[in-house]
Amino acid sequence: MRNHLPYICDMKTQNNVIVCEIRLKGHLGQNTLIWFEDFHAEYSADGETILRGPIIDQAALQGILMRICDLGLELTLFKRMEQ
Amino acid sequence: MVASILSTKLFIPSTPYGVIHRSPLIERLTAGLMTGNLLTLVSAPAGYGKTTLLAEWIAAYQGQIAWLSLDGRDNNPLRFWTYFVTALKSVSKPLGQVALQMLESAQETDFQIFLTELVNDIATLNHPVILVLDDYHVISHQSIHEGLTFLLEHLPPSLHLVIATRTDPPLPLSRLRVRRQLTEVRIADLRFTTDEASAFLNDLMNLNLNAIDIQALETRTEGWIAGLQLAALSMQGRADAHAFVRDFTGNQHFVLEYLVEEVLQRQPESLQHFLLETSILQRMSASLCNAVTESTNSADTLMDLRRRNLFVIPLDGEHYWFRYHHLFAEFLKSHLKRTRANDLPLLHRRAAEWFQANDHPEDALHHAFAIPDYTYVSQLVIDNWRRVYHTGRLDTAVQWLETLPGDLLRQSPPLGVAYCWTLFIRGNYDRIDSYLDDIEQAFDRMVSAGKLPIEHPEYNIILHQVILLRAVVMRHQGYVAAALKEIEQLLPNIVELRETLGQLYVDMGLTACYSQLGYTYAAANDFDKAGDYLSRVSPHARGCENYFSLAHVTMEWAKISLMQGRIDQAEKICRSELSLAEQLNYADYPAFCLIQLALADVLRVKKSWDEAESLLSQGLEVARKSGHEYYLAQGYLIAARLHHAQGEPTRAQEDIHKAEQIALSIHNRFLNYDIDQTRKETLKSKSLTAQPLIEPLSERELEVLRLICAGKSNLEIADELYLALNTIKRHTNHIYGKLGVSRRSQAIIEARRLGLV
Numbered sequence: 001m002r003n004h005l006p007y008i009c010d011m012k013t014q015n016n017v018i019v020c021e022i023r024l025k026g027h028l029g030q031n032t033l034i035w036f037e038d039f040h041a042e043y044s045a046d047g048e049t050i051l052r053g054p055i056i057d058q059a060a061l062q063g064i065l066m067r068i069c070d071l072g073l074e075l076t077l078f079k080r081m082e083q
Numbered sequence: 084m085v086a087s088i089l090s091t092k093l094f095i096p097s098t099p100y101g102v103i104h105r106s107p108l109i110e111r112l113t114a115g116l117m118t119g120n121l122l123t124l125v126s127a128p129a130g131y132g133k134t135t136l137l138a139e140w141i142a143a144y145q146g147q148i149a150w151l152s153l154d155g156r157d158n159n160p161l162r163f164w165t166y167f168v169t170a171l172k173s174v175s176k177p178l179g180q181v182a183l184q185m186l187e188s189a190q191e192t193d194f195q196i197f198l199t200e201l202v203n204d205i206a207t208l209n210h211p212v213i214l215v216l217d218d219y220h221v222i223s224h225q226s227i228h229e230g231l232t233f234l235l236e237h238l239p240p241s242l243h244l245v246i247a248t249r250t251d252p253p254l255p256l257s258r259l260r261v262r263r264q265l266t267e268v269r270i271a272d273l274r275f276t277t278d279e280a281s282a283f284l285n286d287l288m289n290l291n292l293n294a295i296d297i298q299a300l301e302t303r304t305e306g307w308i309a310g311l312q313l314a315a316l317s318m319q320g321r322a323d324a325h326a327f328v329r330d331f332t333g334n335q336h337f338v339l340e341y342l343v344e345e346v347l348q349r350q351p352e353s354l355q356h357f358l359l360e361t362s363i364l365q366r367m368s369a370s371l372c373n374a375v376t377e378s379t380n381s382a383d384t385l386m387d388l389r390r391r392n393l394f395v396i397p398l399d400g401e402h403y404w405f406r407y408h409h410l411f412a413e414f415l416k417s418h419l420k421r422t423r424a425n426d427l428p429l430l431h432r433r434a435a436e437w438f439q440a441n442d443h444p445e446d447a448l449h450h451a452f453a454i455p456d457y458t459y460v461s462q463l464v465i466d467n468w469r470r471v472y473h474t475g476r477l478d479t480a481v482q483w484l485e486t487l488p489g490d491l492l493r494q495s496p497p498l499g500v501a502y503c504w505t506l507f508i509r510g511n512y513d514r515i516d517s518y519l520d521d522i523e524q525a526f527d528r529m530v531s532a533g534k535l536p537i538e539h540p541e542y543n544i545i546l547h548q549v550i551l552l553r554a555v556v557m558r559h560q561g562y563v564a565a566a567l568k569e570i571e572q573l574l575p576n577i578v579e580l581r582e583t584l585g586q587l588y589v590d591m592g593l594t595a596c597y598s599q600l601g602y603t604y605a606a607a608n609d610f611d612k613a614g615d616y617l618s619r620v621s622p623h624a625r626g627c628e629n630y631f632s633l634a635h636v637t638m639e640w641a642k643i644s645l646m647q648g649r650i651d652q653a654e655k656i657c658r659s660e661l662s663l664a665e666q667l668n669y670a671d672y673p674a675f676c677l678i679q680l681a682l683a684d685v686l687r688v689k690k691s692w693d694e695a696e697s698l699l700s701q702g703l704e705v706a707r708k709s710g711h712e713y714y715l716a717q718g719y720l721i722a723a724r725l726h727h728a729q730g731e732p733t734r735a736q737e738d739i740h741k742a743e744q745i746a747l748s749i750h751n752r753f754l755n756y757d758i759d760q761t762r763k764e765t766l767k768s769k770s771l772t773a774q775p776l777i778e779p780l781s782e783r784e785l786e787v788l789r790l791i792c793a794g795k796s797n798l799e800i801a802d803e804l805y806l807a808l809n810t811i812k813r814h815t816n817h818i819y820g821k822l823g824v825s826r827r828s829q830a831i832i833e834a835r836r837l838g839l840v
């Protein structure tokens with residue numbers, strides 16, 4: 001699959017693990033967060049859930065995106081965190 | 084009782100109970116159709132009523148409709164297009180037959196020829212047809228997108244394509260938009276307006292909400308239909324619906340999760356249990372649900388759920404099988420996992436037992452593996468592998484066995500023997516002996532400890548199978564005479580089994596023994612004896628429903644007959660099995676395609692091109708749908724021979740190349756051998772059938788003749804072909820007779836003159 005994300009998702013870091021921030025609409029409960037166990041979750045005041053966690057590579061990233069789609073979630077932001 | 088896979092894929096959904104009629108949208112869809120748009124795209128995430136909308140639209144449509152529900156396995160070009168044509172055939176029987184034949188000559192990424200033919204076929208339709216592709220988001224194979232793009236660019240007016248999907252497909256949508264050839268329905272269109280929400284909540288669901296509450300709900304859910312449905316379900320029966328609205332709109336929870344939680348909590352406890360417990364099922368029937376939930380009223384419950392629109396979707400016309408709406412099921416599963424994880428094994432166990440008792444071994448094993456309980460899984464595999472194997476679903480049997488812990492295959496005699504058969508059928512002889520050693524030891528241990536389950540038939544035929552398997556390995560290693568002796572000595576032991584185990588096991592044993600004797604005599608080049616034994620297999624194979632062996636034996640026997648020049652016999656064998664297959668309905672089994680392919684090969688020799696092509700095409704279609712690449716590869720080899728005989732050597736080489744590609748990934752030595760044979764035959768400069776002789780030479784005779792022309796002595800020829808010297812002498816006499824010569828040198832001249840070498 002092509003890399004649909006822009007340059008901000010350049011996967012070259014020293015440890016080969018990227019830390020990403022993902023924002024989803026709505027405060028997610030336990031039944032949804034169970035699918036993002038590797039991530040730390042925080043609720044924002046404006047009604048979003050902020051997930052921060054490691055994504056090993058492109059394949060893992062595509063997997064997360066598919067999960068988000070499968071669960072009927074709405075993605076509002078995806079960002080690679082600077083080390 | 085159970086809908087076949089095909090009928091569920093082509094099943095046209097009907098509109099569920101209580102629907103808000105979306106007239107403006109329906110009108111837009113119809114208008115798009117009228118103005119000759121090429122494509123209608125309905126693209127939105129789950130829960131926006133895509134299928135409901137389409138179902139409503141086509142219910143009112145006067146013309147012909149074909150519906151294809153896609154799933155993950157359709158993400159393969161050959162399979163996708165086969166089902167595409169099958170769906171179209173449901174409205175017009177002859178459509179696509181020729182196109183499917185073209186599919187066989189398609190290169191990996193270029194289906195141009197097939198698509199062109201398909202387009203031509205579609206253009207002959209004398210009435211308009213709508214074809215709906217549902218759940219297109221499961222398709223990610225570039226070649227399929229390209230194929231559809233081509234189709235759209237050349238679409239005849241008689242066909243209108245509708246694609247329903249959760250994600251936009253990579254088709255030239257912008258271009259279609261600009262040219263106004265696209266009807267598009269998206270989230271913004273599908274969202275309920277305030278009026279629609281009001282109609283739904285108050286009129287349909289009888290909730291009596293005021294305008295402010297309705298607006299609040301609409302805003303909170305953003306018109307998401309599934310959300311409003313869940314909210315309505317939450318509010319039904321509540322004294323104070325307003326309180327719900329206040330709480331719901333006052334928080335920021337993820338809508339789906341919050342609402343499903345709410346709805347679930349408000350259901351009677353028994354229904355909650357039902358929903359959670361059945362969430363492990365990929366498909367549900369009333370009887371299955373009773374088993375899993377240990378209740379007796381699942382039929383009523385399912386009916387109730389449907390009536391209340393609690394996301395239960397029928398899978399077939401008889402309303403026997405259902406499934407939950409995907410979003411709902413996901414949530415239920417995680418809820419179950421979080422709150423009742425300890426119950427999961429038991430639930431899966433109940434499901435497995437029901438499926439096993441109702442003749443669905445694959446589903447049974449799916450749940451058994453999920454428990455996981457390897458003792459139970461072993462038992463299921465032992466009880467079911469033969470049946471699956473007999474229909475020719477070799478991959479399934481192999482998968483089951485290879486998913487088990489490795490040492491189980493060496494400690495459990497029935498499992499080990501089963502695995503050895505799968506090794507044999509894939510030509511992996513080298514590993515069989517080591518397994519057999521362990522199996523014999525394990526068996527002896529069980530006997531000494533008095534722990535052999537003698538009431539279980541499989542345990543009573545372990546030693547017989549070990550002997551047969553060892554004989555087969557011996558044959559492979561070249562000890563043909565020894566192999567024959569072993570198997571022949573086994574025969575009376577098999578016949579004896581009638582007393583203790585019944586005719587069924589005698590049939591199984593004789594099928595195996597006669598087949599192996601046939602193959603072994605063939606390996607010894609005693610074709611008469613080979614044919615004799617192979618001819619005895621059929622009644623026994625039918626007796627134990629071993630259609631896999633039957634198909635292989637038929638193919639082999641036809642080959643041998645061809646080699647002996649007995650073309651009519653070869654044809655008769657194949658045709659008789661074909662007609663029986665149709666009567667017994669084992670035409671549904673994958674192995675069956677081997678018989679079609681065998682007959683196609685015979686007809687090639689007879690030069691009945693039309694029928695040969697037709698059978699080849701049918702065989703390949705069955706092979707493609709089965710998903711078993713071994714059959715597909717065999718089909719390509721037959722195609723290679725056919726095309727070579729028709730004077731198309733390039734095409735023949737392409738066919739062989741396709742078979743080679745498959746061989747690389749499936750590690751089946753029989754296939755490799757067949758590929759080599761086919762390559763040898765098709766690289767000959769003249770084809771077999773271009774002989775101007777009154778009585779043509781058989782394949783074997785031609786082989787000998789070529790070696791004669793290459794200057795080899797009879798002894799050298801005997802060596803090279805692994806035949807006896809006398810056999811060679813016999814062949815040369817026949818050859819001289821047919822060529823009308825009496826000396827070797829004359830034979831060479833004549834052969835060259837006639838262009839036989």
